[in-house]
Amino acid sequence: MKKWQDNKGWLFILPVFIIVAFSAIIPLMTVVNYSIQDIFGPGQRIFVGTEWYKEVLTDQRLHDALWRQLLFSGLVLLIEMPLGIAIALTMPTKKGLGSSVCLVLIALPLLIPWNVIGTIWIIFTRPDIGLMGALINDMGWSFDHTASGLHAWITLMLMEVWHWTPLVILLAYAGLRSIPEAYYQAARIDGASAWAIFRYIQLPKMRGVLTIALLLRFMDSFLIYAEPFVLTGGGPGNATTFLSIYLVKIAVGQFDLGPAGAFSLIYFLIVLLFCYLFYQVLLNVGKGESS
Amino acid sequence: MAQICLDEIAHSYLPFAKTDADYALKRIHNIWDDGGAYALLGPSGCGKTTLLNIISGLLKPSKGRVKFGETDVTDLPPEKRNIAQVFQFPVLYDTMTVFNNLAFPLKNRGFDNAYITPRVKEVARILELETVLHKKAEGLGADAKQKISLGRGLVREDVAAILFDEPLTVIDPQLKWQLRCKLKEIHEQLKLTLIYVTHDQVEALTFADQIIVMYEGKIVQIGTPQELFEYPNHRFVGYFIGSPGMNFLPCTMENKQVRVGGFHIPVDDHTAALGNRATGSLELGIRPLYLKIHVQETAGSFQVPVQSVEDQGSYRVVTLAFADQIIKARIAENDPVPGSMAWVSFPEKWIRLFENDHLLK
Numbered sequence: 001m002k003k004w005q006d007n008k009g010w011l012f013i014l015p016v017f018i019i020v021a022f023s024a025i026i027p028l029m030t031v032v033n034y035s036i037q038d039i040f041g042p043g044q045r046i047f048v049g050t051e052w053y054k055e056v057l058t059d060q061r062l063h064d065a066l067w068r069q070l071l072f073s074g075l076v077l078l079i080e081m082p083l084g085i086a087i088a089l090t091m092p093t094k095k096g097l098g099s100s101v102c103l104v105l106i107a108l109p110l111l112i113p114w115n116v117i118g119t120i121w122i123i124f125t126r127p128d129i130g131l132m133g134a135l136i137n138d139m140g141w142s143f144d145h146t147a148s149g150l151h152a153w154i155t156l157m158l159m160e161v162w163h164w165t166p167l168v169i170l171l172a173y174a175g176l177r178s179i180p181e182a183y184y185q186a187a188r189i190d191g192a193s194a195w196a197i198f199r200y201i202q203l204p205k206m207r208g209v210l211t212i213a214l215l216l217r218f219m220d221s222f223l224i225y226a227e228p229f230v231l232t233g234g235g236p237g238n239a240t241t242f243l244s245i246y247l248v249k250i251a252v253g254q255f256d257l258g259p260a261g262a263f264s265l266i267y268f269l270i271v272l273l274f275c276y277l278f279y280q281v282l283l284n285v286g287k288g289e290s291s
Numbered sequence: 292m293a294q295i296c297l298d299e300i301a302h303s304y305l306p307f308a309k310t311d312a313d314y315a316l317k318r319i320h321n322i323w324d325d326g327g328a329y330a331l332l333g334p335s336g337c338g339k340t341t342l343l344n345i346i347s348g349l350l351k352p353s354k355g356r357v358k359f360g361e362t363d364v365t366d367l368p369p370e371k372r373n374i375a376q377v378f379q380f381p382v383l384y385d386t387m388t389v390f391n392n393l394a395f396p397l398k399n400r401g402f403d404n405a406y407i408t409p410r411v412k413e414v415a416r417i418l419e420l421e422t423v424l425h426k427k428a429e430g431l432g433a434d435a436k437q438k439i440s441l442g443r444g445l446v447r448e449d450v451a452a453i454l455f456d457e458p459l460t461v462i463d464p465q466l467k468w469q470l471r472c473k474l475k476e477i478h479e480q481l482k483l484t485l486i487y488v489t490h491d492q493v494e495a496l497t498f499a500d501q502i503i504v505m506y507e508g509k510i511v512q513i514g515t516p517q518e519l520f521e522y523p524n525h526r527f528v529g530y531f532i533g534s535p536g537m538n539f540l541p542c543t544m545e546n547k548q549v550r551v552g553g554f555h556i557p558v559d560d561h562t563a564a565l566g567n568r569a570t571g572s573l574e575l576g577i578r579p580l581y582l583k584i585h586v587q588e589t590a591g592s593f594q595v596p597v598q599s600v601e602d603q604g605s606y607r608v609v610t611l612a613f614a615d616q617i618i619k620a621r622i623a624e625n626d627p628v629p630g631s632m633a634w635v636s637f638p639e640k641w642i643r644l645f646e647n648d649h650l651l652k
Contacts, residue, residue, distance in 0.1 A: 183382050185369075185382075191400055
C-alpha cells in the first residue's frame with residue numbers, strides 16, 4: 001500500500017483542517033464569491049468575471065491610499081525598529097525590581113484598546129484643552145489635526161510609535177537576554193568596542209526576534225484602521241485615508257460588495273507579498289558574506 | 292609576562308560578605324610559573340571558574356591582588372591583560388567568516404591588514420583551520436568552533452597565558468582526545484602558560500604538568516599528577532583523584548602497628564613515628580591500586596570476605612569488607628579473581644596516615 005493510500009493519517013489533521021476551513025478558507029472564498037459577481041439584493045446577482053478587479057486596480061483613489069499606506073508603514077518601521085532596539089539596549093540587564101518595573105511600564109500602552117488609544121490622543125492633541133495641543137498652540141505654532149493633513153499625520157505617527165514601539169522593545173529585550181554571558185566576556189577579552197559588540201553579537205543574536213517584530217509591525221501598520229478612523233475618520237480631506245479606511249467606505253458606506261471583495265483580495269495579497277519578501281530577506285541577510 | 296601571582300585573593304559574590312561561608316574563594320595565595328601547564332581540578336561549585344575569571348579580569352576579587360610578573364593587574368580590564376580565555380561553549384561571531392573571527396581581536400586593537408593577514412594564516416596553520424578559513428563560522432562542528440575560540444587568543448602575539456574553562460565539555464570523545472593533543476602541542480611550541488579548568492581528572496592528569504586541586508573555595512594541593520596520586524595532601528584529594536578513590540580506614544596506633552578494628556597492620560618506622568606523634572583522629576589511607584589481593588593465604592595477609600567484583604575492562608575492582616568498613620582494590624585483568632574470600636595485604640610503602648583529614652608527613 002502506498003503512503004497516500006493509508007487514509008488514517010488524514011484523521012489526525014482533520015480537526016485542524018476543519019478549524020482552518022471555518023476561520024480562513026470559507027470566509028476567504030465568500031470574498032472571492034463577492035468579487036466576481038454584481039449583487040443587487042437577495043437572489044439578484046449576475047456574474048461579472050474580472051470586471052471589479054479592473055475597476056479597483058484603475059481606481060485613482062485606491063492608488064493614493066496605497067502610496068499613503070506604504071509611506072505610513074515605511075515610516076513606522078523606520079522609527080519603531082531602531083527606537084525599540086535602542087530602548088531595549090538601555091534597559092536594566094539584571095533580574096530584579098528595576099527590570100520588572102521597566103517591563104510593566106513599557107508594556108502598558110499595549111494593554112489599551114485601539115479605539116481608546118485614538119480617543120486619548122484626540123483629547124491630548126486638541127488645540128483648546130489637550131495637554132500637547134494647547135501647549136504647542138500656546139508656544140505660537142498652530143497645531144490642529146482636524147485642519148492640517150500634516151498635523152493629522154504627526155499625531156497619528158506619535159500615537160502609533162507610542163502604542164507599538166513597546167512591542168519591539170519587549171521582543172528585542174527578550175532577544176538580548178537570551179545571549180549567554182560568555183559572549184560578552186569573550187568580546188571584552190577580544191577588546192571589542194560597544195559598537196562591535198552590538199554589530200557582531202547583539203544584532204546577529206537578535207535576528208530571529210527582530211524578524212518577528214518587523215513582520216508584526218509591518219502587518220499591523222499596513223492594516224491600520226481604528227486609530228485614523230477615531231482620530232479624523234480618514235481626513236482632513238483624504239490625508240489619512242489608508243487602504244482599510246477606504247475599503248470600509250466602499251464596503252459599508254457605499255455597500256459595493258463586488259468592488260470591496262476584489263479590493264480585499266488584492267489588499268490581502270499585497271500584505272502576503274510584503275511579508276514573504278521581508279521574511280526571505282531577513283532569513284538570508286548576512287549569509288554568504290565573505291571577507 | 293612571567294609568572295602569575297595571586298596575592299591573598301578572596302572573592303565573594305555577595306556585596307557584604309560576613310562569614311567564611313559567604314566567600315566563593317577563601318584566601319588563595321599562590322604563584323604560578325611562566326610557561327607551565329596548570330589544571331584547576333575540583334568538583335562543580337568549588338570556585339574554579341571564579342578563580343579563572345579573576346585571573347582573566349572578568350571579575351575583580353573582593354580582596355587581594357593579582358600580579359602578572361611584577362605588574363599589578365588587579366584593576367586592569369580583561370582586554371588590557373595579556374590573556375585569552377576559551378569558554379565552555381564555543382563563542383563565535385556567527386556572521387563572520389573564520390578568517391574574520393580570528394582577525395577580530397587584532398582589528399579591535401587597530402592593527403593593519405598587512406600585519407593581520409599573515410598572522411591569521413599562521414594561526415590557522417597551527418590549528419589546522421586553513422581549509423575553512425573563508426567559510427562562515429556558524430556552520431562548523433563544535434571542535435572547529437572551539438579551535439576558533441582558541442585561535443582568537445593565539446593571534447595576539449602579546450598573549451602570554453590562555454585560560455580554558457572546561458573547553459572540551461561539548462566535544463565528542465574521540466575528537467576530545469585529538470584536541471587535547473593539539474593543546475599540548477601548542478603549549479610545547481609556543482611556551483604559553485595554560486590554565487585549564489576541569490572537573491574531569493583524566494583530562495587534568497593528561498594535560499597538565501601541575502594540578503591544582505580545589506575544594507570548597509580553597510586550594511587543597513598543587514602538584515604533579517604523580518605527587519597527587521602518591522601523596523594526597525588531604526583526604527579530598529585522595530578521594531577525588533584516582534579511580535576508584537583512596538580507601539580510608541579509621542585507625543589507632545599500637546607501637547609499630549596500625550590497628551583497624553581487629554586487624555593489626557605493620558607499617559615502616561617513618562610512618563609509625565608520624566602516627567605516634569599525632570594527637571587528632573587518625574585514618575589509614577591506601578590506593579586501591581596498591582592493595583595486594585591473594586586468592587590463598589600468604590604471609591602477612593588478612594582474610595576478608597569479598598562483596599563484589601566489577602569488571603572495568605582493563606582492570607577489575609574488588610570490593611571487600613574489612614573490619615566493618617568497605618575497601619576497594621584494583622586488580623589487573625589477568626590476575627586471578629578471588630572467590631567469596633580473599634587475602635589482602637597492605638604494602639608498607641603505600642600506607643599513608645591522615646590526621647584530621649590531612650596527610651601526615
